[in-house]
Amino acid sequence: MAHNPFSLLAQEIIDLIVDEVARGTPSTYHDQSEKDILACALVDKAFYSRAQTCLVSNIHIRAGEGFEAYATPLLERIKNGPTDLSAPILRSLCCAIVADADADRTLNPRSPSRHPPHPTALDRVYAHLGDPFLEILRTISSPESKTQHFSLVAMSELSRIRPLPGDQGTSPFQKALSEACTAVNLKTLHLANLGNIPGSKIVDAFFLPCLEELTLNNLSLEETEVGEMTTGMLTHSGNSSLRTLAPELKRLEIRNISYLSLFRFLNLLSPPGPSSNSSFAFPRLNSLIISLLFDEQRFPIFGALSTIWSFMVTVSSTLTSLEIESYAYPIGPHVHRHFNSHSTRICLGRLPALRTFRLTICHDTCLDFLRKLLMDSVRNPTTIESFEIKLTLSAHDRQPIHSFTEHKYWTHLDTRLTEPMFEKLRRVRIIVVLFHSRAKSTSLQLSRGLAPGDWSEHSKIEEHWKSIFPKVAASLSLVVDVQDVYSQNTLEAYLYASRTDDGIVDCYGG
Secondary structure (H helix, E strand, O other), X not given: OOOOHHHHOOHHHHHHHHHHHHHOOOOOOOOOOHHHHHHHHOOOHHHHHHHHHHHHOEEEEEEOOOHHHHHHHHHHHHHHOOHHHOHHHOOEEEEEEOOOOXXXXXXXXXXXXXXOOXXXXXXXXXXXXXXXXXXXXXXXOOOOOOOOEEEEEEOOOOOOOOOOOOOOOHHHHHHHHHHHHOOOOOOEEEEEOEEOOOHHHHHHHOOOOOOOEEEEEOOOOOHHHHHHHHHHHHHHHOOHHHOOOOOOOOEEEEEOOOHHHHHHHHHHHOOOOOOOOOOOOOOOOOEEEEEOOOOOOOOOHHHHHHHHHHHHHHOOOOOOXXXXXXXXXXXXXXXXXXXXXXXXXXXXXXXXXXXEEEEEEOOHHHHHHHHHHOHHHOOOOOOOOEEEEEEEEEOOOOOOOXXXXXXXXXXXXXXXXXXXXXXXXXXXXXXXXXXXXXXXOOOOOOXXXXXXXXXXOHHHHHHHHHHHOHHHHHHOEEEEEEEEEXXXXXXXXHHHHHHHOOOOOOEEEO
């Protein structure tokens, strides 16, 4: 039998090796190193012991029907197990709330919704998850906890779940969730598709001393809510001038949320700053992801554009990556008149540190608006080196794809990207994501629109998109990536929540 050289290593050295493997990417909880940790467990008994601890320290939960049955033993392991399974070693907790019934699927999988799903009320979340999850939340927010990464994503509106009568458990659950979201050791916090989260706790998250990554996606933060809680938050938070905005925050994702509300109470609770429009700034913020949705009742984007732009200017010296997501907007002349009467634009040339810009779309109705908002506003040379376009298409969608490829926007963009205003641009990347819902079918039913078979092979798709950008292809590096994504969830879930944690929403790239 061959001698295992690792058996000669001291346990302390083995622990250091495994811990380094487990550390993975420092600012994200869905580490790519999980397979490496599993490999470590196969080396020998000493490696297995430490690798088991690392695997248990990262808990990913897909909470479907019957979750409470297996949550109870999980809670027992966390609270009553040996030291390597106790709260101090729990590093990340990520939970995706799903419903197995077809009635809870909130989107027709054959075409993307124009609007995000309604946030799932916390009383339904509590009725679905039960008391064991409440206790898990209390465990990770305990003073001795070392939890650094927390995610809670509702993938269903839980329309078939009946909330408990009255206020049975809802207030304790809300309190436990709020405390988990403000645990002092958190490095990443991701919340998506949730309603009724106390606004004061959302504010507190912006002041966490170790926070590096914050995602707030589709949360019910309304104008009326801000008005009602302003006084209470100021009282709760004390002297805001003594608090420092998250000094380590590097990545901020604020999608499908009322920007007017968010920036209003952030201005109220932040120390005075030099800017009259935005008195708060994050000294290390280098990545920003925002969405431009056109539901004027929930997300009044036209009124919020100046606020968003003021914030970008405030962090412009460190902002190296910007992603703008726009899935669709209402069609009609009133929309164009409304936009044309509004003078605010996002001026890419006034962001001196910007190196990577990404545009994420899935519907051609947003292209004209984005041209006016972004490309027509470029009056100064940009510092952008990489320009990316991510296009998500349903493999089950029967709507012709040629509406994308034949749109005049692409010709305009091909010309603009080769002009002197983009003199530092080196690479243009087109990402085509073909979404396959396993809930409906596992066959590759590619959309119609081009000649039969043209979209059945990735190479043909790549060649077609390269032909749309002849000027870019001639003078720059043009890369076309075609990806297949398979999921048990709907396209809506993928579009509006998948980036919160691709692993727990069950999406796989092909």
